[in-house]
Amino acid sequence: MNSRRLYAGTVIVLLAAVLVIAAKADPERIRTQQHLEYNTDVEDKNLSIKPEDFSSHLPVVEINTDGQTIPGSPAKGQLVSEVFNTYITAHMSIREKEGKLHTLSQKPDIDSDVQIRVRGNSSRRFDKKGYLFKFTGDDMQQKDYAVMGMEKDSTWVLNGPFLDKTLMRNYMWYNLAGEMMEWAPDVRFCEVFLNDEYQGVYVMMEQISVGEGRIEVSKYDGKAGVSSYIVCVDRQSVNDGNYLDNFTFYTGRLQSRVEVKYPGSKKLNSDITNYISRDFSRFEKALYSYDYDSKRYGFRSDIDVDNFVDYWIINEVSQNTDAGIYSTYFYKDVGGKLKMAVWDFNNCCDNYMETQTSMAGFFLQDRPWFFMLMKDEGFTNQIIVRYRELRKSVLSDEYIKGYIDDVQNYLGTAIDRNFQVWGYSFDEEHELLMGEGRHIGSYEAAVEQYERRLISRLRWMDQHIEAIRFYSHESKNKRYNH
Template sequence: MRKKLLYLLLIAAVTGCKKESKQAVTPPVVSTTDTTSVPIHFSLKAEYNPKKLGTDSVIFTTVGDSIFGVVPAMSNEKNFTLSFSPFNADVKIGNQRQLSGMIAHDFTNPVTFTYTDKNGKVKDYKIKISNFTGIPILNLTTTGPVVSKDNYVDGSLIVNANGKYDVQAGSIDLQIKGRGNSTWDMPKKPYRLKFKNKAGMLGLPAAKNWVLLANYSDKTLVRNSIAFEMARQFGSDYAPHGRYVEVFMNKEYLGSYTLCEQVEVNPGRVDITELKAKDNGADVITGGYLLELDQRLDAAKYFWSSQGLPFTIKSPDAISDAQLAYISDYVNQTEKALFSADFADADKGYAKFINVDSFIAWFLVKEIMKDSDAKDFSSDFYYKERGGKLGMGPVWDFDLSGGNTDYTDAGLPTGWWIKDSKWFSRLFQDPAFKAKVKARWLVLKANAIPNIFASIDRGAAYLDLSQQQNFKKWDILGIYVWPNTYVGGTYPNEVNHLKEWLHTRIDWMDANL
């Protein structure tokens, strides 16, 4: 090799001196002994997928042996023709040789491609292709516009889980109407879904009733979901589950939503005995009941407690007069014991009537998030199982929490809120109750409380493409939306503000507990 290089240098020197010479130069010898593996690159190109990708080609992201691609077009198309480079690479699915840009495949589920490089090294790549933003998509079709919270509209639902969950094949028959109170008056509407038959949704147990939370004023889009997760980690009773989804209605994109389980008596939800109208005997009338403290009195049946708190009946639906009398009397006995001179007595006081651990778990979630409505106003749920005591749960309604409230002190990260409500202010006068709260807090500080911030980061990362589409539809990041205390201008700023608020909140609670 050295001799060859010297020879070439001599030729170059001679030809450089004799510029008039037309003698060709022999190219140097290049070794073909290359021990490095030639990398493979996968992509989707619009030219090989006409009318499926629009004008945008999709480049895949590789993480280890898994390759992820998101098709930005608003469709449920799953058949795509894959391209790879080098174009003549030895790529197979099973024993079938693949040709770059030539063969279409169904990517409803991940597809494994096997690549053999020129040195015989074999490697499998699991390729997953998602639609739109990569999170599950709910495609709703209705027989007319949904303009009422009172009247259902017939329709159907097709779920594209984007490979994240097993889903029911085909269309789900349903009815849909509006829901919410102040949120229904916002441009991005929340909805209530009622299936004709029970069906599971995105890994959640089968049921008929589901909720789509719009999260319009919560520009992080995560407050409800992270509060639900916090409740599960804190041991709160019957904490609901949420799934981030994209919602289309009659082919119109409505935005990024949270699909939730409806608060109701049902296996997998508020899993207590379902009380029938005929269950009026002494052995069965004790439960189960689902109540909501709700100043709006948004229910057919309700009662006022002796302390002036309004309790609406969520279940049973058709409550009998005897049952209504029983549960109202039980709540009044609870209040009588709680506000008596012997309220702290284990046998005579409040502990005879309430599940103390249940109250503490509910309190800590609501107090950390400083939910504005939870201070004796609305969405405070109570349950009573047959033969059991009164418990609190599930937690609910967190879009106006976590510092996202400008009309009360609930927007401040310091100061008590739920603790100053009627029942809890009395409970905290009992040293034994205070000690139990503090002991529970110390346990949660080790793992569950730090996990709040990991949950926020996971949710924000998962929603990255979704939030971009949502705020293209609803251009509100830079403007005030009632009742924002902060306008960040960007999605990362909104998420960071929530985290900073919670850090301050948790530090304050830790110091004051």
């Protein structure tokens, strides 16, 4: 009888394991890597950036503003926080069909009006602008398009790598995050023309928003008293007004504000704002209480711990030091647990403009939320185990080096075209990275610095990852523990 029970128990365990593996191997979650799959066999040797002679193996985006200036850049002497976010109507054409070079004379695959503005924070001052745009129809209503093989949506980001001279930080880290986490924004390289002038290599990116293939949560119907939500911690802007009250003592010390990104302003009302405020506050109150690590009252009943662990690893490995204070996104489905979404790796891997980032040390333990999460032994142990696991796969030296090499080779002559316009950024007098010894004089040097820094960081973490146990040790946290 005991042997039968043992056999039955073994079968159940094996079936459960198969179901878990099947769930993790969901084909809908397989991430498209453009540099491995799109036009990899299309020969691209043309260096011309003249509209009539141009061709590229990358998708090509053409924007025509009919003489209007795209708004959103700060005027001389104006703070970025003082810029009012208005849009203009422009026209956008996209050539993206696979299997051939793209030219501006070809029939567009997508041809639509857009509402467009400059986006970003410090990057708004760069010569190469980034843009937020929304496809619109004749009735000015937003219209969804499946751009470059990504899921249909109306709202998109065109990220213009300028400070990042490798051109690949956002592309690479969104894709790596997408291999590790449930969701990260999808991305594609492209080249952009604005009013018949070549603008260089850009990254077309999904906006963090609710929708199929994006953050898949229950949509708010405008009637219920509860809702799924997305909130963002960032600098306060002039006309983004859906802010929540500050909650715990620690969050209140931020120079940032917590803004509701979903539901949007058309559906957001005081009842839903108050609901989101109370819900997010409940998590923070649990986290900053003496019961933060208890099974019944602690933070684990409110957050997806695996998600927070991966967020920590991605941002610590890349030393994305804006994480936790700026461009920090949380999302939650009704009845689900709070999760985080990665965003903006422009400054990672010692590419922060104002100061050099030290190779040694960790930073997220000093940021809101992680300040308390890192006091939990279970959380720090989970980070260590997960980090060791990832070092055997997507964070291995071989994978990282191969990824960087493959992206550089894929971009090919698009790199040369890009720096025909932006090559002056390699001149020492135009260097944006402040501090002695930080000048990067060529694209090759930029890639070499990026790879060397990233591999060195990973090897430093290999030696010191166990040290994060210090943050959760009883001797350090006596006054926080019940």
